[in-house]
Amino acid sequence: xxxxxxxxxxxxxxxxxxxxxxxxxxxxxxxxxxxxxxxxxxxxxxxxxxxxxxxxxxxxxxxxxxxxxxxxxxxxxxxxxxxxxxxxxxxxxxxxxxxxxxxxxxxxxxxxxxxxxxxxxxxxxxxxxxxxxxxxxxxxxxxxxxxxxxxxxxxxxxxxxxxxxxxxxxxxxxxxxxxxxxxxxxxxxxxxxxxxxxxxxxxxxxxxxxxxxxxxxxxxxxxxxxxxxxxxxxxxxxxxxxxxxxxxxxxxxxxxxxxxxxxxxxxxxxxxxxxxxxxxxxxxxxxxxxxxxxxxxxxxxxxxxxxxxxxxxxxxxxxx
Amino acid sequence: xxxxxxxxxxxxxxxxxxxxxxxxxxxxxxxxxxxxxxxxxxxxxxxxxxxxxxxxxxxxxxxxxxxxxxxxxxxxxxxxxxxxxxxxxxxxxxxxxxxxxxxxxxxxxxxxxxxxxxxxxxxxxxxxxxxxxxxxxxxxxxxxxxxxxxxxxxxxxxxxxxxxxxxxxxxxxxxxxxxxxxxxxxxxxxxxxxxxxxxxxxxxxxxxxxxxxxxxxxxxxxxxxxxxxxxxxxxxxxxxxxxxxxxxxxxxxxxxxxxxxxxxxxxxxxxxxxxxxxxxxxxxxxxxxxxxxxxxxxxxxxxxxxxxxxxxxxxxxxxxxxxxxxxxxxxxxxxxxxxxxxxxxxxxxxxxxxxxxxxxxxxxxxxxxxxxxxx
Numbered sequence: 001x002x003x004x005x006x007x008x009x010x011x012x013x014x015x016x017x018x019x020x021x022x023x024x025x026x027x028x029x030x031x032x033x034x035x036x037x038x039x040x041x042x043x044x045x046x047x048x049x050x051x052x053x054x055x056x057x058x059x060x061x062x063x064x065x066x067x068x069x070x071x072x073x074x075x076x077x078x079x080x081x082x083x084x085x086x087x088x089x090x091x092x093x094x095x096x097x098x099x100x101x102x103x104x105x106x107x108x109x110x111x112x113x114x115x116x117x118x119x120x121x122x123x124x125x126x127x128x129x130x131x132x133x134x135x136x137x138x139x140x141x142x143x144x145x146x147x148x149x150x151x152x153x154x155x156x157x158x159x160x161x162x163x164x165x166x167x168x169x170x171x172x173x174x175x176x177x178x179x180x181x182x183x184x185x186x187x188x189x190x191x192x193x194x195x196x197x198x199x200x201x202x203x204x205x206x207x208x209x210x211x212x213x214x215x216x217x218x219x220x221x222x223x224x225x226x227x228x229x230x231x232x233x234x235x236x237x238x239x240x241x242x243x244x245x246x247x248x249x250x251x252x253x254x255x256x257x258x259x260x261x262x263x264x265x266x267x268x269x270x271x272x273x274x275x276x277x278x279x280x281x282x283x284x285x286x287x288x289x290x291x292x293x294x295x296x297x298x299x300x301x302x303x304x305x306x307x308x309x310x311x312x313x314x315x316x317x318x319x320x
Numbered sequence: 321x322x323x324x325x326x327x328x329x330x331x332x333x334x335x336x337x338x339x340x341x342x343x344x345x346x347x348x349x350x351x352x353x354x355x356x357x358x359x360x361x362x363x364x365x366x367x368x369x370x371x372x373x374x375x376x377x378x379x380x381x382x383x384x385x386x387x388x389x390x391x392x393x394x395x396x397x398x399x400x401x402x403x404x405x406x407x408x409x410x411x412x413x414x415x416x417x418x419x420x421x422x423x424x425x426x427x428x429x430x431x432x433x434x435x436x437x438x439x440x441x442x443x444x445x446x447x448x449x450x451x452x453x454x455x456x457x458x459x460x461x462x463x464x465x466x467x468x469x470x471x472x473x474x475x476x477x478x479x480x481x482x483x484x485x486x487x488x489x490x491x492x493x494x495x496x497x498x499x500x501x502x503x504x505x506x507x508x509x510x511x512x513x514x515x516x517x518x519x520x521x522x523x524x525x526x527x528x529x530x531x532x533x534x535x536x537x538x539x540x541x542x543x544x545x546x547x548x549x550x551x552x553x554x555x556x557x558x559x560x561x562x563x564x565x566x567x568x569x570x571x572x573x574x575x576x577x578x579x580x581x582x583x584x585x586x587x588x589x590x591x592x593x594x595x596x597x598x599x600x601x602x603x604x605x606x607x608x609x610x611x612x613x614x615x616x617x618x619x620x621x622x623x624x625x626x627x628x629x630x631x632x633x634x635x636x637x638x639x640x641x642x643x644x645x646x647x648x649x650x651x652x653x654x655x656x657x658x659x660x661x662x663x664x665x666x667x668x669x670x671x672x673x674x675x676x677x678x679x680x681x682x683x684x685x686x687x688x689x690x691x692x693x694x695x
Contacts, residue, residue: 229330238321245438302551303330303337304367309667309687 005113008091012098017074017109025109027074037064037127046089046123048164050178051254053126054097059183059254060205061128062104066185067201067257069140070132073139075101075189077111077128081122085244093124104183106130132185135150137194145220149288150266152259154187154273155180155281157209161251166240174241177236182255187278191259194272200260203253209250209277212258213296214310223291226308229301230285250311260288327550328366336555343537344562350376352561353651354519355498357384357679358549364684365553367536376558379513380681382497382606382649383521385462386413386672387680390603391407391491392636394419397459399633400488400626401425401433407451409444410459411466412437413677420637424621441473448477448485457626458487465523467491467615468588474617474624486626489617492602494524495532496613500604502540504651513651517561519554520546522576529584533572541570548576595621603636605673606649645672650662655685662686 004257017025041057051059065072073316077097081090101108108128134140166175184203192198200220204212209231217224233248241248255278261269266284273279279298286298295310344350354360360380360583363369367380382388394417401408408425415426415437429435434454441458442609448456456534461472470487475487487616499520506512520533525546533544535658543564548556552679564571574580597619602614626632639645655661655674665671667683 052430109427234321238324242321242324300365300367301330302366302368302371303333304369304370307687307690 001115007114008094009111012094013101013108013111015107015109017107023084023086025074026221026236027109029073032133032134032136034131035065035068035070036129036131037061038127039064040125042122042125042128044122045162045164045167046093048167050160050163051126051181052093052096054093054095055100056181056254057117057126057128058097058100058104058106060234061130062183062185063104063203063254063257065130065132066087066183066188067140067203068132068134069138069188069198069201070134071189072104072106072130072132072185074109075128075130077104077108077126078115079111080121080125081113081115082123082270083115085123090124091141099169100183104185106150106183106185133190137196138198140198140201141274142191142200142202142216142219143221145216145222145224145260146199147288147290149199150263150272150284151213151224151226151288152261152266152273152282152284153204153209154184154259156232156234156237157253157256158233158241158248158251160254161208162237162240164252165244173240175208175236175238175240178232180253180255182278184255184257184278187273187276188258190272190309191269195261195265195269197265198259198261200271200290201257203257205252205254208248208250208307209254209258209297210247211311213308214294216258217294217296220288221294223289223294224286224296225289226286226296226298228298230283232281249308263287268296324550327548327552329552331569332552333371333555336552336559340376340555340559340562341373342376343559343566344376345375345566346375348375349514350516350562350565351514352376352558353379353381353515355381355383355494355502356519356521356549356555357387357546357677358522359519360384360681360684361679362549362551362554364687367641368551368554369557372558376562379515380648380684381651382501382604383463383494384674384677384679384681385466385492386417386495386677387645387649388492388604388606389417389461389490389673390605390636391418391420392603392634394424395635395637396632398423398425398428398433400457400630401428401435403455405453406455406457407434407436407447408457408459409436409438409447411439411458411461412509414459414461415504416670417673417676418679435450441469445473445476445482445485448482448534449480452484454484455561456485457630457643459490460487463492463494463521463524464527464592467526467592467596471591474595474621475591477624479588483623483682486624486629487617488626488632489596489615491596491615492604493613493615494521494528497604497607498536500607500610500613501650502536502542504650506650515542515651516565517543519557519561520544520572522547522549522553522579525576525580525584527585529586530572530574530582531584535574537570543570543573545573546576546580548579557573604627605639606646640671643672645674645682648674649684655682656690658682662690
């Protein structure tokens with residue numbers, strides 16, 4: 001085990017903190033409020049087009065920290081490895097994590113590794129925790145959406161979920177689609193620079209756009225009205241969803257965000273988002289409205305209105 | 321997306337809505353039943369009811385294969401899944417349907433039963449090939465659409481010499497369900513359910529053709545318009561039904577002519593006839609025991625019949641007393657009329673089957689339409 005830690009993890013994640021060989025990392029934090037977030041990653045399959053569990057564990061937690069408007073400073077990583085996981089797979093995952101962390105400029109400063117018996121895990125589970133610092137004057141929170149605010153998203157919906165599904169053992173279908181897995185803190189920094197008074201930011205991961213908008217609506221005590229025609233969805237995602245009987249609005253994203261701001265700030269915010277490589281397809285998709293039921297509603301492209309509800313359990317495909 | 325967007329064009333929809341509003345006579349009301357869950361889903365998802373005039377109303381029919389399966393058959397499937405060495409393969413939306421005592425296949429899976437979600441019978445066959453030491457049971461459900469693939473699987477299983485594959489057959493027949501609704505006292509005598517016409521099944525009709533509906537149009541004097549599952553198909557069908565009612569006609573018309581012929585798919589029909597035969601009777605949730613309304617595997621193929629390979633209990637536990645799924649499936653009540661709707665019964669914790677499948681009337685109303693009743 002010691003050898004594994006030395007040769008694989010320390011070599012891949014290498015940085016000043018890890019080289020000290022302590023049981024903890026001692027960080028000098030910049031001034032400001034500190035945010036902290038943690039997430040466990042249990043994805044199957046471990047490798048998917050456009051990423052793997054390792055890059056996802058880095059991007060996902062960086063994004064959770066960034067959704068407070070914060071600049072991520074450091075990550076921790078804990079691995080639960082199932083006996084029998086091929087060393088080559090583990091190496092690939094760790095190296096992908098290291099690459100993601102380096103590219104994002106957020107080091108993995110402390111970690112832990114445990115091995116469990118075969119049958120007690122699903123290959124590998126990874127938990128990452130991130131900390132970051134919020135710039136002065138930024139107060140982003142899920143309870144700050146107000147009637148009249150504009151709702152924006154940073155790009156196409158459903159890419160990650162469909163890319164992962166295309167590689168599921170019992171499903172596998174041909175698609176050139178890649179997961180959108182990406183660290184969004186650079187985009188967020190540009191956004192808070194342009195619009196200091198951003199009200200809400202959240203990444204629509206599990207449960208997709210629909211579930212995340214519902215969370216925000218309930219947290220803020222408001223309703224929302226979005227326009228189906230304004231929501232960008234790739235043709236390949238729409239096609240796969242048609243075939244499988246799924247709704248792209250409920251499919252997970254790993255490199256997209258939802259932003260809510262005052263209506264007068266929206267055009268400036270949209271322009272900044274579109275100027276960033278991770279926000280090229282950004283769109284304004286609707287508005288926050290008053291609604292005592294906290295419903296998220298959608299004007300369908302067809303001309304009717306419907307509720308865009310919470311996802312109950314897993315999205316299960318329809319049979320006919 | 322080509323061949324999809326054309327059937328979801330909002331501009332065309334508004335044109336059809338104007339035509340329906342112009343032709344529906346203000347002095348009368350129109351009540352049409354869409355038989356299929358696929359139509360129910362389209363109506364809810366695209367907000368079609370918003371586009372209809374107030375006097376044209378849709379009644380959701382029983383054509384959701386998940387919803388019509390009685391609790392006893394769910395219990396039987398769970399019982400099969402609990403047999404040592406069994407892998408139960410099921411279509412996805414069956415997994416959450418509640419059986420008796422608050423069980424479901426999903427809960428059985430959590431208890432350790434080996435239950436696999438499959439997309440097609442081919443997946444189940446592959447599992448049987450990959451796991452020769454296990455018994456693989458395919459939980460076959462659905463109307464005429466899903467029956468031919470089950471027939472193909474049984475034939476392939478014999479060709480491959482798969483002794484570990486069997487089918488728990490729950491295939492049901494559309495025409496018997498429609499006849500049962502039209503014969504019900506609520507429709508026929510009491511007039512509790514006004515019903516001026518049907519939107520006929522889409523995918524089912526690709527298999528059985530439009531001919532089987534001619535009897536209903538003739539005998540019960542109700543128009544039937546077979547329609548595709550896209551929202552414009554549904555709008556067009558509604559317009560065609562309004563016209564038939566206005567002109568006093570009761571014919572079978574085919575809006576879905578791009579896929580449905582009068583005689584249907586002979587090859588699929590022959591396959592089904594080779595493997596299956598009529599059951600003397602079958603219990604439907606909501607409709608009760610309906611004679612000759614379902615299929616079972618013929619004697620010649622008995623070795624692939626899970627009901628003969630395993631001892632399958634034949635109990636029929638009743639639905640929750642307060643659950644109105646039965647009345648809702650017959651069109652007698654609306655989801656919002658049920659005391660459980662939105663309180664004890666939600667998509668998160670479904671009590672009745674209509675809340676489980678996205679095609680179910682309750683789930684569709686909950687997901688897409690409940691703001692209407694709160695306004």
